[in-house]
Amino acid sequence: MTTAISVHDVTVHYGDVLALDHATLEVQAGRVCGLIGMNGSGKSTLFKTITGLVRPDSGTVRVNDESPGRARKSGAVGYVPQSEDVDWAFPLSVRDVVMTGRYGHMGFMRHARRTDHEAVDDALERVELTEYANRQIGQLSGGQKKRVFVARGIAQGATILLLDEPFAGVDKRSEATITRLLRELADAGATVLVSTHDLHALPDLADEAVLLMRRVLMHGDPDEVLQPDNLALAFGLDVLNRGEN
């Protein structure tokens, strides 16, 4: 197995605020890894170090055994943003957004060629949004909206997919669809890193789980990481309310 994401001893400060504290994490290619932790535990910062948006104060980050900057240029990392970070009234269609995944492969004017159109068609089919291709992105359900951005990552040809809270505001059925989709992508060799608050769904979704509290408290099998004692380390309370039984 090859290592897709390698974060080694990474520390990040925003001014005086410590966001990541000697975090170390390795994810192998073809795995779905669930990232759990409280708000402010450094999940978003970890994503930003992997995309190269934030440069660590110390430590190293390798993506597909390259620097994040290089991986960025080759379009290796796809990013699915949190819903609240997206302007859903923006006048773009589903197809327009998925096409932006191809920009790294296009020329100066980002003129779409046949291969680009085909990649977009394929991606839309994979996420079952073909019939919605010409809809404005705001006119979709919560789950469909998420799939648009997954399709963008597929069209991009990303081998690593980062998803920030993909299940917030998504109904159970769409959640199952997205979970299945991520599983298929991982089986085809992609690496999927998902931050989520939805602890119940984690064992179905992920091969492994990471408990983050500015540093990596635990990394292992989801069932093991979700033991109440372990969660108490990260959240300071029994989040699953299983203690009473």
Place this chain on the structure above:
Amino acid sequence: MNLIDFFLEPLSYDFMVRALATTLIASIVCAVLSCWLVLIGWSLMGDAVSHAVLPGVVLAYIVGAPFALGAVVFGFLAVALIGAVRDTSRVKEDAAIGIVFTTLFALGLVLISVTPSQTDLNHIIFGNLLGVSWADLIQVIILGAITFAILVTKRRDFTLYAFDPTHAHAIGLNPKILGAALLGLLALTAVVALQAVGVILVVAMLIIPGATAYLLTDRFGRMLVVAPAISAACAVIGLYLSYYLDTASGGMVVLAQGAVFALVYLFSPRHGLIGTRVMSTRRRRALASAQ
């Protein structure tokens, strides 16, 4: 007077031909840029930069440099100062914008007051369409063409920057450069448009056409056509009205844009006030009759 005479008579004057050409170019370039400004949420930034270029233009006039150079320098200076005040004090961004651009604008006014040849420079503030010289027009054509060409060739990158800068970064584009390019083009556009309507009203041409088009379509590509078309039509209507009614030309152009926005705001089929009310009433009736 028949319709043909109505349109041709003013054009028998050279100054009206130059005025029409200047307004058309300015209104089209401003309208294209405005599509991004209203979507990024940079309307206030447009206001700030278009005012803050004033001292730059006056200084350029004094030392005999091109207006565009002074404008771009002060445009970026304004943005840098706004960012500095916002990030290094507890003052919020809207206040930072208000402080920086009014101060720079005031500096421009003071510079004008101490510079000989005041008549020329006061036209920068209110615009002087009817006094546009051939040299002015050539400058407007060159700057307008450069700005327009960059905006159109890199339109997809700018749109991605406006929509999702994080993704732009993730696929190897440079969002910082794209943002800076838009701000630079904003300063250039301000120079183009201040000939037509003056520094004070430039911001109208930088916001109204994009906002109007945004109420008419859900496709960015169409916004880029609709906004300049509306803006150009308003330029012609405003200019002819000012000719026949003997009113301020820059003011008339902006009034025409404001009037069109009001109509679209009320009557746009999908996003207009009345259209959305009618649709929700219909939906309610359909629901009621279904029960």
